Structures are given as C-alpha cells and as structure tokens.
Amino acid sequence: MEQKDYLAVSEQETPIGVLTLSVYQGRLCRIDFGPLAAKRADIVRWAAKHDLPTVLRDEAAACTDAADQLTAFLSGKRKTFSLKLLMKGTEFQCKVWQALIDIPYGTTRSYKEIARIVNRPKAVRAVGMANNRNPLPIVVPCHRVIGTNGALTGYAGGLGIKEYLLGLETKHGLESAANDSV
Structure with a gap:
C-alpha cells in the first residue's frame, strides 16, 4: 500500500530513552524525544503546519531503516546516516540544517561559525532558533x-542527552583514529 494520507510512526527504545520516529512516503521527517502518547499532539500540529497528513499510523515497518541506523549510531557502530529525509522548514532553516549535516562526526561548531557558513x-x-x-x-x-x-x-532532548551524544562521538572518534593508526 502506498503511503499518502498518513504519517507512519514508531517508537524506538534507545540508550537515551524512547524516540518516536515519523516517516512520510519513505522519508524520515521527524524524530521526537519521548513516547508517541506524549508527542502525538506536537507531531499533529507540526504536520498540519507543514502540509503533511495529520493522521498518524503506528507502522514500525515503515520506520525500520531509520530505527536500524539510529540503533547503530547510538551504539557507536555508525558515524553517518544514509536515510531519505524530508526536511520541512524555511529556506534559512534548511540551509542551517544542511550545515549541521556537514559537521564531521566527533567535532563541534559554534552558532557563530554556522552563521558564517x-x-x-x-x-x-x-541559527540558534533554526537548531x-x-x-x-x-x-x-x-x-x-x-x-x-x-x-x-x-x-530538545535536554543537555544530558547532548552531552551523551558528544561523548559517544568523542569516544568512537578516538577509537577509530587509534585503529586507523595501527
């Protein structure tokens, strides 16, 4: 069945808590920190604002690729994503988001640097608001x-999760650098 009139959603247990994934026509369009029950209204409001269907259907199969890649990333086995994305935002927001995608794994940039980019x-x-x-x-x-x-x-997930993600990338970035030099 071709997905046209709904967003496929699925919850995923991760080391940083439950994530709710939203997919539209095979493209990941939203990730929420927290379970679907707590995020449903936010997802529906966001979908309506961006001219996407506001019907949510729990459909894990449509979210499998995103769930698998997130699992691999959060376990340090993956450093990049190869997902089809549907980024809904203003032209400026999309430019900022693309600049974020271009930040190499294990490194950081300041808001000021992103503004220059x-x-x-x-x-x-x-830039902070786009983030x-x-x-x-x-x-x-x-x-x-x-x-x-x-x-x-x-x-959005809290500073503890931000710290966790940066620590994960630092740890696995250093491990991979050490393995590359052997």
Missing part, C-alpha cells in the same frame, strides 16, 4: 553546535 554572520540567534526547530535531531546533528565559549547550550 550560511552567509548570515550576524544571524547567530536565528531549536530542527525536526530531525541526531540525524541532523544539532547536538554538535555549542556556544562560542565551548559551553553546551539548549537541546
């Missing part, structure tokens, strides 16, 4: 963006 050097706060509106955390790695002074700043 998207050719809006004075739009540091707007805040990122519907695909982890896959579009907004956790890799930190304050100019190196401080961890807000994250």
Whole structure:
C-alpha cells in the first residue's frame, strides 16, 4: 500500500530513552524525544503546519531503516546516516540544517561559525532558533553546535542527552583514529 494520507510512526527504545520516529512516503521527517502518547499532539500540529497528513499510523515497518541506523549510531557502530529525509522548514532553516549535516562526526561548531557558513554572520540567534526547530535531531546533528565559549547550550532532548551524544562521538572518534593508526 502506498503511503499518502498518513504519517507512519514508531517508537524506538534507545540508550537515551524512547524516540518516536515519523516517516512520510519513505522519508524520515521527524524524530521526537519521548513516547508517541506524549508527542502525538506536537507531531499533529507540526504536520498540519507543514502540509503533511495529520493522521498518524503506528507502522514500525515503515520506520525500520531509520530505527536500524539510529540503533547503530547510538551504539557507536555508525558515524553517518544514509536515510531519505524530508526536511520541512524555511529556506534559512534548511540551509542551517544542511550545515549541521556537514559537521564531521566527533567535532563541534559554534552558532557563530554556522552563521558564517550560511552567509548570515550576524544571524547567530536565528541559527540558534533554526537548531531549536530542527525536526530531525541526531540525524541532523544539532547536538554538535555549542556556544562560542565551548559551553553546551539548549537541546530538545535536554543537555544530558547532548552531552551523551558528544561523548559517544568523542569516544568512537578516538577509537577509530587509534585503529586507523595501527
């Protein structure tokens, strides 16, 4: 059956808690921190705002590829994603999100650096808001963006999860660098 009139959703248990995945026509469009029951209204509001179906259907099979890649990433076995994405946002937000995807695994950038990359050097706060509106955390790695002074700043999943993700990448980035030099 071709998916047209609904968002396929599925919950996934992870080391950072339950994630709810949303897929539309084979493309991952949203990841939420928390179970579907707690996130349903947010997903429906977001879908309506972005002209996507507001009917949610629990359909794990449609979310399998995203779930498998997230599992591999969160266990340190994967450093990049090869998912079909549907990024719904303004032109500026999409530019920022693409800049986030381009941040290498295990490294960070400041909001100021991202503003320069998207050719809006004075739009540091707007970059922060685009990060805040990122519907695909982890896959579009907004956790890799930190304050100019190196401080961890807000994250949709909480600063503990941001710290966890950065630590995971640092650990596995160092392991892979050590293995490359052997």
